[in-house]
Amino acid sequence: MSAEVAQNPSRNFKYSFPTCSNEDILFKLEIPVEIPYAGCTRELVQRVINMFHIPVYLEDDLNEKLADFVTSETKNFHNERDAKLINQLKNSELNVDGIVKNWERMFKENVMEFAEQKGTSDEEVFAAAYHKLVHSPALETILQVENSYAKTVSSMLKNMDEDVQKITERQQAEMEENMRLLNSTVTEDDINELAARHFEEQSLVSGRWGSQLDALRQTQRSQHRAWLMASLDHYSNTTGSNSPLSPLDARQLQPAAAARPPPPPPPRLEESFTIHLGSQLKQTHNVRIVAMDLLDLCRLQPDNPAEDMRRLQTSLGLYSSQLSGAVLLSAGPPAALQRAAAAAPEHHFASLDLQLKEIAEKVKEPAEKRNEQRSKDARRSRHALQTGDVFVTRHSNLADVHVVFHLVADEDALAGDISSRHAVILGLRNILKAACAHDVTTISLPLLLRHDLSEETTAAWCARRAELVLKCVKGFVLEAFGWGGARPATLQVAAPPNTQPQVFAQLAQLLPTIFRVSAPVKAKQPAAQ
Known part of the structure; x- marks a missing residue:
């Protein structure tokens, strides 16, 4: 000193x-x-x-x-x-x-x-490079490259399904033939041996295709990252260039054969409202009610030219403060989402299977402690997650969403009337709180806490359930103003796709009664003197 x-x-x-x-x-x-x-x-x-x-x-x-x-x-x-x-x-x-x-x-x-020596990680460097390129004239080329990768994966998945289907049909015919000859020339031991051989063959085929898919995804991921970093250097050093692709990459993007575009999807029921929330400082939100399957926000169709516009919005918002999320009810492994996520390569985050595996490991110990405190029931404590719990996965290869909130709920258990203190409703509150804290400004959720309707779900039941969910969501959004972070600018509530038009109209009429909908000011013409 x-x-x-x-x-x-x-x-x-x-x-x-x-x-x-x-x-x-x-x-x-x-x-x-x-x-x-x-x-x-x-x-x-x-x-x-x-x-x-x-x-x-x-x-x-x-x-x-x-x-x-x-x-x-x-x-x-x-x-x-x-x-x-x-x-x-x-x-x-x-x-x-x-x-x-x-x-x-x-x-x-x-x-x-x-101190521990820490520098900028490879993930952060790649994120910065991708964010810079998607906000440049290179965006169109990036989308073409990603679409070509998705087509390759989709083609391999199609071949896998065809191979598995052929083996299944052959095994089914063989099993039926042996069952017909049971007690004549075929014994029960022969049937059991045949079933074991069929299972082993199915496992071998699934493992072989799974290994090929994993190898393809890893190759595409490494090639895409290397190409993107090289493209960033090329784009930074070249002025006036609208494409950072090399000639080799351009040849790779040529389609093998012109595919027939899929038919346009049928029109769906939807209606949008602009609402105001808040007592003193009012905030403007967009609320959209639509009859659709929420998984449609996740599924990609690489052969559909209209997918480019959806992917454009998703790519631009990937590393931004305007993320999109969807709430999916989950009573078990999300098989449908896994299929949608597997249709395109994941270049930015871990695969969905790895994320679910990591979540299962991390949630095991705290969930077991929570369950032991809440209940001494041995059967209940065996389950890691309970109704109302939420886990989150991140994605860059889905159609319209970056974040998926998996709300643990059994749709059959929600068939009756529930209150605002139900665990699933409180789970929605936690989802909106997490969305505001992590810049998820567009969120889609199931309006009736169901993904489909059955014969027991009458129009009156749908109206009661929709009114409960909308009122609770309104309160949660108002509460979110005090949490800080980003406000949910767009809220999309999805009714099941098989909702009848008259029921949908009844559900849409609930929005103006629950929310304060903005209306145009009508100016009166002054009277002529």
Whole structure:
């Protein structure tokens, strides 16, 4: 800090004790002690006793007085030093900038020596490169490359399905033939052996195709990342270029054969509203009610030219503060979502299977502790997740969403009437809270907490359930204003796709009654004079 305190001063410790023969005669001892003393006073006492042949019965007294001396002198040393430094500071005799720089240097050296060395990860570099390129003229080329990868994966999935179907049909015919000959030339042991052989064959085929798909996805992922980083360098160094592709990449994008475009999807029931929420500072939101399967937001159709526009919006919002999310009811493994996610390669996040595996490992211990606290039922505590729990997966290869909120719920258990304190309703609250905290500004959720309708779901039941969900969501969105973060600008509520038009119209009429819908101001013409 300063030159004055570079070397610690030495103070003399004085100690006297009487002789054994005459108490009036004192032995006087004077020992220099460096202040502040960095060692142990008891150790110093032992050295003094051995060096000067002091009687051992004086050890406790000597140790006590030496410790008091060191404490007192250390306090005086610090007081004198601090007073001197304060006076130097008042008189502008200290180089404050030099002291600050010295502390900064020592802090940096200490951090570099002991802190964990962390730099920008490869994921962060790739994210920055992708975000820069999708907001440039290279966006169209990126979408073409990703679409070509998706077509390759889709073609392999189609071949796998055809291969599995052929094997299944052959095995089914073989099993039927053996069942016909049962008790004549075929025994039950033969049937069991045939079933085991069929199962082994199915497992072998599934494993072979799964290995090929994994290898293809890994190859595409590494090639895509390498191409993207090379494209970024090419695009940064080349002005006026609208495509960062090399000639080799351009040849790879040529389709093998012109595919017939799929027929346009049938028109679906939907209606949109602009609403205002808030008592004093009102916020504007878009609410859309639509009859659709929420999985349609996840499914890609690489052969459909209209998919380019959907992928464009998804790519532009991938690394932004305007993410899109969807709520899917999940009572078990999301097989339909897994199929949709497998149709296109995932270049930015872990695959859905790996994410689910990681979630299962992380949630096991806290969920078991929670379940033990809530219930002593052994059957219930075996389940890691319960109704109303939510887990989240991230995606870049789905059609319209970046985040999927998996709400654990059994649709059959929700067939009856529920209250606003039901676990699934509270799960929706947690979803909206997480969405606001992580920049998910567009969110789609099942209006009736069901993905399809049955004969038991009457029009009156649909109206009651929709009214409950909309009122709860309205309260949760109002509550979200106090949570901070991004507000849900667009809220899409999806009725099951088999909703009848008259029921849909009845559900759509609930929105103006529950929310305050903005209406145009009608100006009256002034009367003619």
